[in-house]
Amino acid sequence: MALATIFEKIVGSEANVAFQAYDGSKAGPDGADVTLEVKSPIAVAYLAQAPGELGLARAYISGHLDLQGDLYTLLDRMWNITTNDLTTAEKLAAVRSLGVKPLLMRVPPPPQEMRQSALAKLGSRHAKQRDAEAIHHHYDVSNLFYSWVLGPSMAYTCAVFPEETSSLEEAQFTKFDLVAKKLDLKPGMRLLDVGCGWGGMVMHAAKHYGVKALGVTLSRQQAEWAQKAIADAGLQDLAEVRHMDYRDVKETGFDAVSSIGLTEHIGKSNVPSYFAFLYDKLRPGGRILNHCITRPTGKEKTFNKGGFINRYVFPDGELESVGWLIRQMEDLGFEIRHEENLREHYAKTLKHWCDNLDANWDDAVQEVGMGTARVWALYMAGCIVGFERNKVQLHQVLGVKLDDDGRSGVQLRPGANWP
Numbered sequence: 229m230a231l232a233t234i235f236e237k238i239v240g241s242e243a244n245v246a247f248q249a250y251d252g253s254k255a256g257p258d259g260a261d262v263t264l265e266v267k268s269p270i271a272v273a274y275l276a277q278a279p280g281e282l283g284l285a286r287a288y289i290s291g292h293l294d295l296q297g298d299l300y301t302l303l304d305r306m307w308n309i310t311t312n313d314l315t316t317a318e319k320l321a322a323v324r325s326l327g328v329k330p331l332l333m334r335v336p337p338p339p340q341e342m343r344q345s346a347l348a349k350l351g352s353r354h355a356k357q358r359d360a361e362a363i364h365h366h367y368d369v370s371n372l373f374y375s376w377v378l379g380p381s382m383a384y385t386c387a388v389f390p391e392e393t394s395s396l397e398e399a400q401f402t403k404f405d406l407v408a409k410k411l412d413l414k415p416g417m418r419l420l421d422v423g424c425g426w427g428g429m430v431m432h433a434a435k436h437y438g439v440k441a442l443g444v445t446l447s448r449q450q451a452e453w454a455q456k457a458i459a460d461a462g463l464q465d466l467a468e469v470r471h472m473d474y475r476d477v478k479e480t481g482f483d484a485v486s487s488i489g490l491t492e493h494i495g496k497s498n499v500p501s502y503f504a505f506l507y508d509k510l511r512p513g514g515r516i517l518n519h520c521i522t523r524p525t526g527k528e529k530t531f532n533k534g535g536f537i538n539r540y541v542f543p544d545g546e547l548e549s550v551g552w553l554i555r556q557m558e559d560l561g562f563e564i565r566h567e568e569n570l571r572e573h574y575a576k577t578l579k580h581w582c583d584n585l586d587a588n589w590d591d592a593v594q595e596v597g598m599g600t601a602r603v604w605a606l607y608m609a610g611c612i613v614g615f616e617r618n619k620v621q622l623h624q625v626l627g628v629k630l631d632d633d634g635r636s637g638v639q640l641r642p643g644a645n646w647p
Contacts, residue, residue, distance in 0.1 A: 230255065235266055238279065243305040262297035262305070273333040278534070285536040289602045290338045300582065300609040307613045340599045342543040344533070371453050373595050374426075376588035377581050377604065382426035382453070385489040385519065386574040386622045396580040399573070404432035407486055409643060410566065410626045411515045413437040417483035420444075420509055422474040423490025427454030427467070434458075434466035439484075443469040444477060474505070481511045491520035491553065496530050496546050499553065503560045512631035516562060519624045521574075522550045541607045550623040562627030565638055574622045575615040582608050 230253035239245055246256035249266035256263075266272065271292035275283035287293035295302060337343075378384055379396050387399030388406050407429060413419065415438030421429045424443025427450075433439040445451050451471035458467045474490070485506050494502045506516055523530065526549040532538055538545060554564055585592060585605060593601045614620045628636045 231266060231272065232256075235264060235275075238275065238284075239264070239306050245302060245305060260297075262295070262302045264302070265294040265296065266292075267294055268292045269333065270335050273335050276333075277335075281536050282534055282539065285540065285606060286337055286341070288606060289340055289540070289599050291598065291602075299605055300579075300612055303606075303610050303613050304616075307617055307619075337539075338599050340603050341539050369600060370595050371426075371449055373592055376592055376595075377584050379580070379584060381428055382457075383428045384425050386570055387577040387580075388570060388573050389576055396577070396584075399577065399580075400428070401432075404429050405436070407488065407517050407519065407624075408433055408437055408439075410517050410624070411484040411486065412639075412643075413439050413484060415439070418442075418481070419484045419486065420477065420479075420482045420506075421486045421488070422477075422506070423487060423493070424450075424454070424469055425489070426450050427457060427469045429486050429488055430454070430467045430469055431458060431461060431463055434463045435461065439466065441467050442477075442479065443467075444472050444474050445469065446473060447471070477509065480509050482509050483511060483514050485510060485514070485516045486519070487516070488519040489521075491518060492542065492545050492547060494546070495544065496548055499548065499556050500560065503557050503562070507560050507562065507629060510629045512629055513635070513637040514629050515565075516557075516627045516629075517624060518553070518557070518627070520553070520622070521547055522553065522621045522623050523547045524618050524621050525549055526552055536610075537607065540603050547620065550621065550625065553623075554625060557625065557627050561629065563630055563636055564625060564627050565636070566626040566642075567623060569621050569623050571615045571618065571621040575612050578608050578612045578615070582612070 231249035231251050232247040232253040232255035235247045235249070236245075236255040239247075241256075244257060244260055244262070246254070246258075246260035246263040247266070248254045248263060250268055266287075270290065271287035274286040274290070274292065277283060278286065284293065288295070374384065375382060379400075381397055381400040383400040383403070386403065387396060388403040389399040390402050394402070411419070413433055417437075417439045419430070419433050419439045419441040421433075421441060421443040424430055424445050425447075427443050430441040430443035431454075433441040443454065445454075448471045451469050454469035458464055458469065487506070491499070491502070503516075510516065528547075528549075530546045530548050531544075550567065550569070554567065558564060582605070585601070585608070589601065592604075611620070615622070628638060630636055
């Protein structure tokens with residue numbers, strides 16, 4: 229069987245994708261607007277050793293599989309592979325078609341892949357040192373690179389688009405303001421923002437609401453960037469970002485806690501202790517806003533050890549359903565006051581990030597290298613497909629810590645412009 233035909237079988241003949249290979253073979257429809265080019269035997273070896281999502285990703289990141297056309301279009305057409313991987317039977321069939329030789333050609337994964345053996349040396353999943361390395365792997369790529377992808381807001385979480393035509397900066401401002409309104413922030417309050425990134429929520433709360441805000445992040449590069457941005461904005465009397473594990477925060481009695489994009493890194497077994505820790509940091513009547521990516525139901529596995537995302541993007545990341553997360557919050561004492569799904573907003577956010585990366589592609593490759601730039605292009609384009617097709621969701625959940633008499637202090641109806 230010709231090599232291009234084998235790849236067509238793995239991707240799916242109905243995907244409307246053309247294939248060409250170094251052996252001169254071609255497959256797929258003539259005139260297709262997307263073509264995959266198998267450039268070397270190493271691409272075949274990657275696929276033989278890990279048929280499906282991971283093997284294709286390794287071949288693309290390393291440059292042994294190339295693309296002519298739009299990456300999002302390709303992934304949208306082959307979304308069943310990029311999100312669900314192949315079944316065991318399909319993997320066996322692919323290996324039989326490829327033959328034994330590629331299985332014997334042992335090629336190491338691209339250097340951008342986080343080796344499971346390296347993580348294992350740092351302890352069990354979500355031990356402090358291992359969490360720090362997982363965060364370092366993803367967030368300490370390059371602040372300059374992130375500025376090209378994320379734009380001036382340096383906000384690396386789902387934006388909220390007030391209009392279809394809203395800019396990314398408008399949508400990120402709206403997201404931070406929505407969180408502030410849900411938390412009912414007022415001058416003089418104290419906010420703890422865990423997993424604060426480059427300090428966007430901390431600075432927004434300080435600048436627009438007069439709140440004394442503390443943010444914590446495991447990324448040293450993020451903390452250094454945020455502290456400089458805080459000083460440049462003249463907000464150092466109200467805002468602070470520390471390079472530290474949230475579990476090491478000693479202060480308590482906060483009026484509000486925001487967790488924007490951290491729960492995904494906590495691990496399912498640690499979620500109850502995570503919410504318990506944050507519950508103890510709040511005063512009675514204090515509010516928590518948890519903003520995180522979730523599974524659409526409780527039936528999917530929360531952790532995909534061999535998946536592309538776990539190996540290249542978010543090592544040890546786990547996604548639960550929003551129903552399960554809410555149950556943990558309730559069982560620890562939080563009263564749930566509001567919940568909403570923003571998955572379409574995340575698809576739009578990712579599209580803006582992809583466009584930004586495309587616009588700065590040459591500079592990005594020079595800054596972080598072709599392999600890392602391809603990891604990001606592949607990951608973000610694939611995530612657009614995931615959110616559009618309801619393979620993942622993004623939820624905001626608002627909870628309150630009741631006082632001793634069971635009072636919430638929540639107004640009867642939300643204020644203007646919320647939700």
